[in-house]
Amino acid sequence: MTASSPTAALRPHAEQSFADELAALERADSRTRPPGWRLSPWAVTQYVLGTTLDDGTEITPKYIGARRVVEVAVATLATDRALLLLGVPGTAKTWLSEHLAAAVSGDSTLLVQGTAGTAEEAVRYGWNYARLLAEGPSQAALVAGPVMTAMAEGRLARVEELTRIPSDVQDALITVLSEKALPVPELGTEVQAARGFNVIATANDRDRGVNDLSSALRRRFNTVVLPVPATVADELDIVTRRVADLGRALELPEVPTSLAEIRRVVTVFRELREGATADGGAKVKSPSGTLSTAEAISVVTGGIALAAHFGDGTLRPADVAAGIHGAVVQDPVSDGVVWREYLETVAREREGWDDFYRACREVSG
Numbered sequence: 001m002t003a004s005s006p007t008a009a010l011r012p013h014a015e016q017s018f019a020d021e022l023a024a025l026e027r028a029d030s031r032t033r034p035p036g037w038r039l040s041p042w043a044v045t046q047y048v049l050g051t052t053l054d055d056g057t058e059i060t061p062k063y064i065g066a067r068r069v070v071e072v073a074v075a076t077l078a079t080d081r082a083l084l085l086l087g088v089p090g091t092a093k094t095w096l097s098e099h100l101a102a103a104v105s106g107d108s109t110l111l112v113q114g115t116a117g118t119a120e121e122a123v124r125y126g127w128n129y130a131r132l133l134a135e136g137p138s139q140a141a142l143v144a145g146p147v148m149t150a151m152a153e154g155r156l157a158r159v160e161e162l163t164r165i166p167s168d169v170q171d172a173l174i175t176v177l178s179e180k181a182l183p184v185p186e187l188g189t190e191v192q193a194a195r196g197f198n199v200i201a202t203a204n205d206r207d208r209g210v211n212d213l214s215s216a217l218r219r220r221f222n223t224v225v226l227p228v229p230a231t232v233a234d235e236l237d238i239v240t241r242r243v244a245d246l247g248r249a250l251e252l253p254e255v256p257t258s259l260a261e262i263r264r265v266v267t268v269f270r271e272l273r274e275g276a277t278a279d280g281g282a283k284v285k286s287p288s289g290t291l292s293t294a295e296a297i298s299v300v301t302g303g304i305a306l307a308a309h310f311g312d313g314t315l316r317p318a319d320v321a322a323g324i325h326g327a328v329v330q331d332p333v334s335d336g337v338v339w340r341e342y343l344e345t346v347a348r349e350r351e352g353w354d355d356f357y358r359a360c361r362e363v364s365g
């Protein structure tokens with residue numbers, strides 16, 4: 001599917017990569033579509049979770065997880081409340097938000113990236129100063145931000161990392177979400193949201209307290225928590241599929257991916273994250289990094305590139321060892337100790353892990 005993508009962009013938007021799937025769903029979708037939506041809520045959910053359509057079109061799963069989570073998220077977008085995806089890093093908040101916007105609006109690009117420096121212009125509008133000076137305030141001099149554009153066109157706007165945005169800038173969203181209108185006092189006008197407009201925000205659990213949402217803003221959102229994969233098997237499924245997708249998208253040479261090797265990466269990350277071994281429940285220390293599913297995907301993909309270009313074409317322990325070391329040892333001193341202890345007390349003793357233990361020892365010197 002991605003191979004036939006019409007564009008050579010390094011990272012096409014979801015609506016570009018999956019244009020064929022979205023078109024097939026649009027044809028097959030006979031259910032009621034909320035005003036301004038490109039697909040019905042049912043079809044959006046099928047797009048996200050994957051299915052095979054009656055005409056044989058394969059819809060690939062994007063988000064791998066509980067159907068109910070996706071249904072609640074999609075249903076929220078069809079109401080007058082906005083959607084807040086909450087979770088620890090690497091739980092696919094950004095990923096899901098992009099796919100929801102692509103499926104609902106056919107456009108995932110109306111995006112505000114939340115940082116401490118996000119200014120009100122990003123949420124509202126700014127000015128083309130050359131024009132403003134030459135002509136004074138006019139419609140032509142106004143530069144709409146992504147939220148304003150989404151309102152005017154009746155699409156979804158995405159706000160990434162909402163809680164990193166300073167509170168006074170967050171407050172600009174309150175009017176937008178409650179009044180569904182954005183006043184432009186300089187022109188004596190306002191932009192009224194067209195039907196189909198809504199907002200998907202993401203926020204990191206770990207940022208809680210950075211710029212907590214005001215209660216006024218929180219009330220405008222329905223919060224959906226994206227969970228960490230519950231079991232090794234679930235996480236293994238996510239990593240295996242995403243690694244295969246990524247390998248195709250990056251056109252990496254085919255590498256027979258050893259499930260055992262992927263399982264090992266997932267196991268190491270889970271054990272370090274949870275602070276206990278999967279088999280005996282023996283305590284291990286946790287390093288400072290998050291070691292999320294997303295990082296496991298990166299480590300395995302990096303390993304495949306190594307194996308393809310410099311190895312014997314099979315994913316080996318040595319191909320993932322450097323990636324794991326890099327992900328685990330963020331702080332060279334304290335994480336280094338944690339990692340060495342894990343290697344000596346857990347990896348060394350485990351049956352079938354000799355090669356892996358040696359490869360990791362070699363990297364950590």
Ligand SMILES: Nc1ncnc2c1ncn2[C@@H]1O[C@H](COP(=O)(O)OP(=O)(O)O)[C@@H](O)[C@H]1O
Nearest residue numbers: 062063064065089090091092093094095293294
């Ligand atoms: N449950 C999941 N289903 C599908 N992909 C997942 C899942 N969890 C993590 N990922 C993958 O992890 C990567 C990073 O996710 P991302 O959306 O950036 O995380 P977040 O925004 O929550 O920090 C994405 O490539 C995504 O495909």
Ligand SMILES: [Mg+2]
Nearest residue numbers: 093094095202
């Ligand atoms: Mg994110």
